[in-house]
Amino acid sequence: MTDQSFDFTRRSFLDRVLAATAAAGVAGAAPWAVSAANAASGVPALAGAGDRVRLGVIGTGDRGRALMRNIAKTRNCTVAAVCDVYAPNLAKGREIAGASVPAFTDHRAMLDAGGLDALVIATPLDLHARHTIDGFDAGLHVWCEKAMARTIADCGAMVSRSKAAGKVLQIGHQRMFHPTYLNALKRVKAGEIGTVTQIRASWHRNNSWRRPVPAGADDRHVNWRLYRDSSAGLMTELATHQLQVGNWFLDGVPTRVIGSGSICFWKDGREVYDHVALIYEYSGGRKFIYTSLLNNARYGCEEQIQGSKGTIEPELGRIYAEVPPKVLALQRMRQDVARGHKRTVPIGGATWFPELPVTTPGESLGWGEYDETMLQFEGFGEAVRSGKPLPGLLAQAYQASVASLLGEQAMDRGEAMPWPTGLVDV
Structure with a gap:
């Protein structure tokens, strides 16, 4: 793989990252990549903004707004509603989402209003489980910031409710x-x-x-x-x-x-x-x-x-x-002569040297000009549209x-x- 292979700026997750990783032979360690790539042919092509996955963002603080900016770069997701209990953060979130996007101070009111396919949760850690489960109860898929929850029990509850509801739960581990x-x-x-x-x-x-x-x-x-x-x-x-x-x-x-x-x-x-x-x-x-x-x-x-x-x-x-x-001594000498470089010849000195790095x-x-946070939302969008989580992602997040x-x-x-x-x- 060359640096040119990693030029993923504003390019789709399926078209670029999955093709590269599947070809690279990481199927065993990154099964979500190969699974999504194989399913791509069965997912209808996007025609316009109306085909985008509609996301409701709960929590429009610094992190929530950063996520919204990344969502705006995707080809398959859009922010369709925002919610925050803190008025200054909600106002900043509306500036990014646009005045036409509904804004709420109660996440349940946002859920009751409908018009969403999935939630993006960027609230304090102790609220993750409650907001996630409320999303499942409303029939929505959920993308939630890491870590999953404040307790191990709540992490498990989120996984169990996801499976019971038959909905995608993806956690924000963008390094994957x-x-x-x-x-x-x-x-x-x-x-x-x-x-x-x-x-x-x-x-x-x-x-x-x-x-x-x-x-x-x-x-x-x-x-x-x-x-x-x-x-x-x-x-x-x-x-x-x-x-x-x-x-x-x-x-x-x-x-x-x-x-x-x-x-x-x-x-x-x-x-x-x-x-x-x-x-x-x-x-x-x-x-x-x-x-x-x-x-x-x-x-x-x-x-x-x-x-x-x-x-x-x-x-x-x-x-x-x-x-x-290793470079052979004669080869190194020839290179030194060609460069006009003089090398010290040790005759005597210290008997011990520190093992330096x-x-x-x-x-x-x-390396390249891509954004893995944007890429993970494109992956989430495809998972929501197919109704199937990218395999292996949730296990990694839960265990972490x-x-x-x-x-x-x-x-x-x-x-x-x-x-x-x-x-x-x-």
Whole structure:
């Protein structure tokens, strides 16, 4: 795959991403791609705006509005109604949706008004389950932001109600629609980096995560991510993305997790940790090591997928060989002479050198001007139109949410937490 292969700007999910991923041989790891591609011939071609999937957006805060902008880029979805209990956010949402789009302050009123095919839920975490189930009860399909819900039980309830209602439930894990990640997964499955035994991931920021509260507003409404009843903080708002990547590339779920969390920098009355460090153990002794903190952004957001033959860093779009190809001494000398380069010849010196990180440039995994958030909505639109979820997506999301909440429990209790038994079959 070349960089040109990844030019997906404003191009359809089915026409571009699915064709590329199916041809790349990732069917086993990304079954939704192949399934949707195979079903494409049976889905009527879109003729105009009237054929678009009509979405009602619940929650028009920063994230909800970002989703709306991405929905506007798709060829098969449109925002047909917006809803938010907070007037300033609702007004901003209406600016994006347009004055002709109905606006509501009660999601049930929006459901009763009809005219929708599906919901997009971008509300605080503790409201996800209620809004999702209300959508199913109204006969609608649902796209919901990650993480799924505030409790493992509610995550399971969402899955069960989706199956009982026969409706699509898709969760916002956009990395599963990211061509660079799909190419990385293909190369891992092909054995290019050998046996993967460890993944290191981090999501570091340097800000308080606290938003200013306008006069007359409730801090718990504006800063819901900082309170335990509505969020697990770093675990559900950030870690769940990378836990999905870990489960995906390790092709399984953890056997147990240990960790430590603390409020060690932002002592401003928040209830959620501002610093977490966890180890998720997988079968065969494999490990996913995760850290996240809010007072140093040096390493930002990254994953390092480490195998016996190489390393993949999908956030950077690079793959590195563990042992770079060797250059013969005479060949290197000839190259030096041609460049006029003089190389130091060691005669004596230190007997030990620190094992510093490998600094070879690696190889590109492919990059382009596409937006995986838009691509996932095109995938959702096709799933709604066919009435069939893209296979494998919900299982990945459910397991990532369970893993994030299990990590919170391990930190709170200060003990290793085994993978739960009796989870809902996805």
